Amino acid sequence: MSRRPYDRSARAFEQACKLMPGGVNSPVRAYRAVEHVPVFIASGKGSRVYDVDGNQYIDYVCSWGALILGHAHPEVVKAVRDAAGLGTSYGAPTIAEAELAVQITSVFASIEKVRLVSSGTEAVMTAIRLARAYTGRDMIIKMEGCYHGHSDSLLVAAGSGAAEMGRPASAGVPQAVAGMTIVVPYNDLSQVQEAFRCHRGRIAAVIVEPVAANMGVIRPEPGYLEGLREICDMEGAVLLFDEVITGLRVALGGCQELYGIKADLTCLGKIVGGGLPLAAVGGSARIMDLLAPIGPVYQAGTLSGNPIATAAANATIRLLRQMKPYAQLEHRAAALEQGLIEAARAAGVPLQVNRVGSLMSCFFTDRPVRNLADVQSADMARFKRFFCNMLDAGIYLAPSGYEAMFLSTAHTQEDVERTIDAAKEAFSWLDDP
Numbered sequence: 001m002s003r004r005p006y007d008r009s010a011r012a013f014e015q016a017c018k019l020m021p022g023g024v025n026s027p028v029r030a031y032r033a034v035e036h037v038p039v040f041i042a043s044g045k046g047s048r049v050y051d052v053d054g055n056q057y058i059d060y061v062c063s064w065g066a067l068i069l070g071h072a073h074p075e076v077v078k079a080v081r082d083a084a085g086l087g088t089s090y091g092a093p094t095i096a097e098a099e100l101a102v103q104i105t106s107v108f109a110s111i112e113k114v115r116l117v118s119s120g121t122e123a124v125m126t127a128i129r130l131a132r133a134y135t136g137r138d139m140i141i142k143m144e145g146c147y148h149g150h151s152d153s154l155l156v157a158a159g160s161g162a163a164e165m166g167r168p169a170s171a172g173v174p175q176a177v178a179g180m181t182i183v184v185p186y187n188d189l190s191q192v193q194e195a196f197r198c199h200r201g202r203i204a205a206v207i208v209e210p211v212a213a214n215m216g217v218i219r220p221e222p223g224y225l226e227g228l229r230e231i232c233d234m235e236g237a238v239l240l241f242d243e244v245i246t247g248l249r250v251a252l253g254g255c256q257e258l259y260g261i262k263a264d265l266t267c268l269g270k271i272v273g274g275g276l277p278l279a280a281v282g283g284s285a286r287i288m289d290l291l292a293p294i295g296p297v298y299q300a301g302t303l304s305g306n307p308i309a310t311a312a313a314n315a316t317i318r319l320l321r322q323m324k325p326y327a328q329l330e331h332r333a334a335a336l337e338q339g340l341i342e343a344a345r346a347a348g349v350p351l352q353v354n355r356v357g358s359l360m361s362c363f364f365t366d367r368p369v370r371n372l373a374d375v376q377s378a379d380m381a382r383f384k385r386f387f388c389n390m391l392d393a394g395i396y397l398a399p400s401g402y403e404a405m406f407l408s409t410a411h412t413q414e415d416v417e418r419t420i421d422a423a424k425e426a427f428s429w430l431d432d433p
């Protein structure tokens with residue numbers, strides 16, 4: 001593959017920066033963590049994306065995990081085309097939404113009723129409101145390094161101890177709101193217990209990414225999710241699984257199927273929309289029926305259940321249920337993991353690969369990575385050079401050491417082998433300036 005420069009991307013970015021803050025509509029796309037010109041994408045097909053300079057990449061971002069079937073899957077594209085021809089939005093109920101609800105409730109054992117929204121952020125915001133209404137309590141517990149979208153209650157950083165109120169993690173988030181959230185380390189049950197002890201009867205919900213995938217990938221240690229379930233049952237709090245990444249990814253029924261645990265409320269996004277703006281919150285009828293119009297919890301959306309997004313969602317879930325691709329994804333991702341580990345060892349580069357199914361990430365450290373502090377102790381300067389070397393070799397990774405890699409059903413064994421070859425090369429000159 002002959003490489004072209006990133007000239008057109010550079011020019012497009014310069015123009016975009018004059019008109020949009022940071023030149024982008026979502027911060028990580030600006031490539032600031034890797035100090036590289038962001039690649040402007042022209043198209044995608046299967047496991048590949050093509051940039052505006054004509055460079056081709058094997059894509060491990062897959063729209064941040066949304067595209068488990070790869071880019072422009074013919075059946076998803078057809079569903080979108082067909083739906084668009086019938087009108088793009090009505091703001092009225094459709095039969096396709098009910099079909100999607102049937103699919104979601106069939107796949108997720110803990111979901112009896114579901115509400116469709118347009119983004120993961122909205123799904124989580126609604127779930128938190130439901131949990132507060134259901135319990136009559138205000139506070140929530142979240143885990144450090146887990147991401148749940150950009151609503152005020154969840155853009156919160158840890159206070160000084162397990163029992164301390166959180167601090168705003170973004171300018172513009174009121175302390176009064178951040179103070180309702182307690183942030184504790186991932187994979188640490190004792191801190192969750194401590195928080196409940198200090199705020200008895202005040203905690204509405206524990207929210208967690210059951211496999212953390214927004215600080216790189218971190219697996220839950222044995223007993224962690226079970227422990228959260230037990231604590232919530234004991235304390236009368238709602239257990240909220242944010243499966244926006246893991247739902248339909250680590251198994252059809254997400255982490256709840258993989259680990260055999262039921263959440264009270266589940267948030268879905270990314271894959272569930274088939275690459276279009278659609279997300280969902282679901283749970284038992286008892287909690288979900290608190291939503292307006294039958295309950296007192298207000299929530300609404302002009303484009304909720306949008307017919308085009310719903311068509312893409314239905315097509316994607318239908319395909320996943322037919323294909324049952326999870327053993328294949330596991331097999332392919334395991335080969336990639338093994339290849340990366342061997343390549344790093346041969347090059348004398350300390351590397352940890354954390355992986356659950358087709359969801360994985362690379363940390364440049366010789367120590368196991370089990371929470372945010374471990375992630376922060378990994379060598380991010382090395383990640384940056386690794387990223388740039390891989391990009392030049394036609395491998396498109398997420399432009400931050402705090403993000404995951406995603407495989408799709410379109411990734412072939414040959415893609416994996418090419419990626420391992422590129423990594424061998426990339427590892428060999430990792431410390432060159």
Ligand SMILES: *Cc1c(COP(=O)(O)O)cnc(C)c1O
Pocket residue numbers: 118119120121122124147148149150209214242243244245269270279
């Ligand atoms: C991406 C993500 C969100 C937010 O979803 P958006 O659609 O970007 O608003 C929430 N939770 C998790 C776990 C995510 O990965």
